Amino acid sequence: MRKSRLEAFSDGVIAILITIMVLELRAPHGADWGALRAVLPSLLSYLMSFVFLGIYWNNHHHLLQATERINGATLWANLHLLFWLSLIPFVTSWMDDSHNAAVPTAAYGVVLLLCALAFTILVRTLLAAHPTKNVRLAEAVGSDRKGKLSLLFYVAAIPLAFVHPTIADALYVGVALVWLVPDSRIESRFRGAAEQESG
Numbered sequence: 001m002r003k004s005r006l007e008a009f010s011d012g013v014i015a016i017l018i019t020i021m022v023l024e025l026r027a028p029h030g031a032d033w034g035a036l037r038a039v040l041p042s043l044l045s046y047l048m049s050f051v052f053l054g055i056y057w058n059n060h061h062h063l064l065q066a067t068e069r070i071n072g073a074t075l076w077a078n079l080h081l082l083f084w085l086s087l088i089p090f091v092t093s094w095m096d097d098s099h100n101a102a103v104p105t106a107a108y109g110v111v112l113l114l115c116a117l118a119f120t121i122l123v124r125t126l127l128a129a130h131p132t133k134n135v136r137l138a139e140a141v142g143s144d145r146k147g148k149l150s151l152l153f154y155v156a157a158i159p160l161a162f163v164h165p166t167i168a169d170a171l172y173v174g175v176a177l178v179w180l181v182p183d184s185r186i187e188s189r190f191r192g193a194a195e196q197e198s199g
Helices: 004-024 033-038 040-065 072-085 088-097 102-128 135-141 145-160 165-180 184-198
Strands: none
Touching (some): 004 088, 040 102, 072 102, 088 102, 102 145, 102 165, 145 165
16 A cells, blocks of 8 residues: 555645644734733744644654555554644643643643554554564664653653643653654665665
């Protein structure tokens, strides 16, 4: 089964989710820096969620670049991931409207946790879809230390949101920062593979 339609559909969904989030932003009521300061929390919430969606789009792209084939189980695993990603605009808006109250901040963490678990399921489904070991895919996944660390941060952040939402927000930002640092080993492998395909 070709993976191009899966990639195109996923790209489209993530682009729509980002559009939905930016449409939720409201222009400040005023024309000075003080007016902008009033909407700064909304902009920061949008920025954090935009970064998370960008991280998933980036990793999804790399994952499928290393994939040789997909099957029906992969399609469902991908839809499962897109379902949880589609809730990011909802929890972002809820968290913003509530001024980072404990329950919406914890709910944000629950959605991020379920996105991470869904991505892990997608990875395992892709690995199982290959009758023989796909070395490129296995190397791209590696030991998944970042994925495991992310799950740990989310599990800690959810109850800590009830201690103080800022602690949970700091953990969410910590996860984003971990994923913003690219894996040079994977990048170099994909670059080499792309050069081979074009040559």
